Amino acid sequence: MAKSNGIREGAVKIQYTVLSTGLVSGIxxxxxxxxxxxxxxxxxxxxxxxxxxxxxx
Numbered sequence: 001m002a003k004s005n006g007i008r009e010g011a012v013k014i015q016y017t018v019l020s021t022g023l024v025s026g027i028x029x030x031x032x033x034x035x036x037x038x039x040x041x042x043x044x045x046x047x048x049x050x051x052x053x054x055x056x057x
Contacts, residue, residue: 010034012042022051 013031016024027043 007035007037007041010038012038014042014046016046018051022053024049024051 011031011033012029014027015030016027019025024046027046029039029043032039
């Protein structure tokens with residue numbers, strides 16, 4: 001998405017919570033360098049992530 005929209009280099013530092021269901025919640029942008037359109041590109045991607053529980057020791 002970002003490359004096709006002509007967004008150049010940048011970095012977005014985010015913070016988020018992983019719920020017990022493995023879904024991501026509460027995405028917050030902590031720092032941005034570069035094009036502000038990175039925020040949408042990053043947050044929409046991270047919202048689709050799903051974590052799996054780690055094996056119990």
